[in-house]
Structures are given as C-alpha cells and as structure tokens.
Amino acid sequence: MADDFILELDNVSKYFGTVIALKDVTLRLRRGEVHCLLGDNGAGKSTLIKTLAGVHPPSTGQYRVDGKALAFRSPREALDMGIATVYQDLALVPLMSVARNFFAGREPVKKLFGLLPVMDMAHANATAVQKLADMGIAVRDASQLVGSMSGGERQCLAIARAIHFGARVLILDEPTAALGVKQSCNVLKLIHTARARGISVIFITHNVHHAYPIADSFTVLNRGQSLGTFAKADISKEAVLEMMAGGSEIQGLFDELEGRAA
Amino acid sequence: MTVIEETLGMSKAGDASPDERVRRLTAWHLLMGRPELGAIAGAILVFGLFGVFAGDSGMFAIDGVMNWAQVAAYLGILAVGACLLMVGGEFDLSMGSMIGFAGVMVAAPVMYLGWPAWVAVIFAFAGAMALGLLNGYLVVRTKLPSFIVTLAFMFILRGLTLVLSTYFANGTIISGVGDRLADDPIVRTLFVGSTGAWIFHGLASLGWIEVLAGGEPVVNGIPKVILWWVVLGAVAAFVLARTRAGNWIRTVGGDANAAKNVGVPVKRVKISLFVFTAFCACLFGVLQVADVGSAAADRGLQKEFEAIIAVVIGGTLLTGGFGSVVGACFGALIFGVVQIGISFTNINSDWYRVFLGAMLLLAVLFNHYIRGRAAAGK
C-alpha cells in the first residue's frame, strides 16, 4: 500500500445525547499533506477535529494514529503525540498573560536553586514573543494579558502556539476567521512551511481562496456525513466552491455582481 | 457575517489591529498585573485610620499587635486556601463548618476514645481532606456549581458536629482537650501556644518591650498560628506565581474548557484545590482547639464568608482565573486590624460589620469594573 496515513478515522460517529453530530465519517490524513475540511455551519467540522484532538472520544468507529487504533482520554495525550490544534474558540484565557497562555498545559520547568521546580518564565516570555513575532505580531511584553489583544492577535497567538507544539500534525479550525488579508496570508505561508517540514495539516475554512491554493485534498462534510474526499487534481476550484455552503447560489451572485446574466 | 463576506474573505482587510505598533506599558497595565495592590492600599489606609484614631490606645504596642495579628492569622490561613480555590474558579462554603467538625474530630477521640493526641490530629487532617476530596469530586463529577454542593456540606458538617458533640459530650462543647494536646510533644511543638520566647526576653532586657510584675515580658512569643499563616501564605503565593501548578490553577479558573483543550488536567486541579481548602480549615480548627482548649459545635461559624471577603478584598475575581495570595493575606490583615482596632477606639464595635460589608462592596466593584474589562478584551 503506497498510502501512508498518519491519522485515520474509520466510520466514526459522534452523538451528543440525541444530536447526531457525526455519522459514519471516514477521514484519512496522509503524512505531509494539507487536508482541507469543508462544510456548512453545523456540518460537524469542529466536532470532527475535536475527535482527532482527543477532546471527544468517538461514540462508535475507530481512530488510528500511525495505523494503530487508540483512544485518547484527553487532549494532553494527543499533544504528547505531537498533534496540536487551534480550536475555533482558540482556547485562550483572557485574564492570563501571553506567555502563560502560550505554555498553558505545557509549561517549561527549571529548577530554582537546583531544587524547586518552577516555571521558566524567562524562557516562556522569550519564546512567546519570538513566535508571535514570526507571525508578524509585535508584543514587547509577554506579561501582557491576552484580554487586551485584538481578535486577530489572539488568533495568531493560538496558531503560533499550535505550530510550536504541533510536531507532527497541525489541526486548524477556521484559523483565519478573524484575520485580515496580511495575517491570513501569513497563516497560509505557515501552513506551507509546516508541510515543507513534513508536518501534516488539517485545515478548516469557509474561504475557497484560502483553501484551494494550499490544499492537497478536500473532504466535504454535510449534516454530519462525509460527501467524500477529493484530491486536488480531481477537482476544480469552482467545484470546491460549489460544495461549500450554498456554492451554486454564490456563483450566481458573483455572476450577477459582475454584471453577467445568471 | 453575510455569505458574501464569508466567501470574499479578502474584503475583511484591516479588521485586525495593526501589528507593528509596539504596545506601551501603562499604569493601568501594572495594576492589571498586580491584583494585590488594592488590598495593600486598603491595609495602609486602615493602618492610617487607626493610627490617627487609636494611635495612643495601645493598639500598636507589642501586645496589641499580637492581638490583631492573631485574628488576622486565623482568617489568613483560611483565606489562603479560599484564594487558590477561587482563582481555580470554585467556592467552598463548607470551610467554616469544617473548622467546627475538625475540632470535634480531634477532641472526641482524645477525650472519649482514649486516642493519643497526635493520632487524633492526623485523623482530623485525613478526615477533613477526605471530605474535601468528596466535595471536589462531586463538583467536577456533577458539574453543579460548587456554591450549591458546598452549601450542602456547610449544613451537613455543621449538623454532624452538633450530633457528635451531643453524642459524646452531651452538649455543644467538648472541653478539657487543651491539656491533652499540650502534653503531646509533637502536637505541642506544631500547634500549641507560641514560640520564640527568647527574642521577647531579649527585647525586654533591652527595655524595648514592657515587662509584667513577675519579670516576664508582656508578650512571650509569637503565636504559632501566625507562623503557620506566614509559611502557608508564602508557599501558596509561590505555587500560584511561580510553578506549573500555579499556571494550571489560573487556566482552570480562567476557562475550564480551554484548560481541558490545552491538556491541563482540570478535574485533578480542582479536586486538589478542594482538598487544600479542607486542609486549611482543619488547620484553623486544630490551632483553635489547641488555643482555646475545647472544641465546640459553633466554631468557625460564618468564617467561610469572612474568608471569601478577605480574598475578594485581596483582588481575586469572583469569576476565577485571576487573583493573589498576597492580596488575600492583606485582606485578612485588614479584617484583623479592623475587628480588634475598633475596640481600641470609642467607635461602637457594631460598626465592624458595616465597615467590612462596605469594604467588600468597594472591592467587588473595583475588581469587576477594572478587571472585568480585561476579560471582555477592552
């Protein structure tokens, strides 16, 4: 078998009480690819990536990492395997500093007087500032509270954090939603760089201009079910747009706005 | 967001604030980073007030100082536990009842079951911490607000304390236990009386502090409760500020869901905090039994509220995620100074509660107006 999958979901369903969030979804992430997850609001994209990230155990079906079936009991276990996620809600604490947020759950530790284990704040501060600077966000003081940052800056912080810890797989749930053009562009570049370093990426977006250039393959979710996975070679930008929320209506609207008869 | 905006994501240029501007440190920023500043200012204010109105009353003589410091220390021990728990996003309303219950857990076995004092003390700590564990487990398991779960325990433990003291002592007080604790070398060393008498003898021989008729200095040592408070406060402040556990406590209290998603063991952190508050309450109870010489069913009544007030005055947010142990200790200090200080003035001491209530209101308004804005991202 030529295909080398790093993450695989096999016929996974997820129920929240009576809500069927996912129904028999199969998704395979190739090593080193950028895999774009598409679908309308409420289609189950976030639930799917939370299953991958170890937040939700699947109700039924199998989850394999490196071909081995496993069940994460917490996101910590996924992180320990180098699977890092930018959640749609970012998972940042506004009342904590940039550095404390950056390393929340994965604090760097040093020994005070060679004895007491304490958080290495100097290292945390320097790393957080550096990684944010890499994303084009200048913070002079890593002790600044996240609550005082703009939406875009917060999103960049969450992305920078995931990239820092996502040694093997990077999962991004609508990472560009609150970003301007330049920062979105930065994120796309980062995804590109990550892939070049051999990191596999799952990328959720509503923006076909972001999705199409960067992705190697696409999986479309609709009302909790997968409509299939498509390699880039097999699908046009228009077809991707079509499959995204209200695709055909949008195309019609474009045509209308551009003065052409629909 | 409209469909067009969503599709033409490019049109959202300029949504995010400009990146290249370097932020400046402001006084505001400093305040945000130092939640205890308010309480320190409050303490200075209170010292100033009593300095003016009761300065020559003996309140600031060495025996007066020990008097209010001891009151502050008892509450401070409780406030340290309550502070970490509140930063972790939870409350423990059963702390006050736990004080009474812990006292009975020490006194009843010693007086009626013939246990050695040190065994009874260990038993009390183990029992209290097990109850803290149960509190915490129920909170994380049921996802009910800790307010309601610990309110139940506030009643259960108070009731049990009464039941047990009635069963054993046929009344609400179990007395005579003080001597038994003082006779036990381990318990005496850790919990009974005061220490550092030589310092005070030294100071007395230098003529720096007053000497009683019998030749003893007016104050013959630092009460152990004060040492416990200082040590516990220092350790807790260090943990919250400098350690990994401290970062977990803040994350859990700031946003439990985010904490879980970034791999913080939320349940373990919360349960540990409940165990720690139970430990603090038990320490309070044991020290008090050693000091007063008896256990009683009404010990620690309403102390949970005083502890929460001290913590809030100390700059900790009621909503969790943000606070300071040092601030909570200053909050407790304000309590001690006001409670004792008022009796040194000619102000009617009925005003004590009015004053504290007003302090609380002021602190809450201050915290939530100022720091709430940080949470909202303004």
Ligand SMILES: Nc1ncnc2c1ncn2[C@@H]1O[C@H](COP(=O)(O)OP(=O)(O)O)[C@@H](O)[C@H]1O
């Ligand atoms: N924790 C939860 N409890 C109950 N229902 C949920 C939960 N999370 C998601 N859902 C439901 O699952 C469905 C899919 O949600 P989601 O995965 O967030 O969709 P998407 O990210 O594609 O917009 C929605 O109907 C949502 O209401």
Ligand SMILES: [Mg+2]
């Ligand atoms: Mg979503």
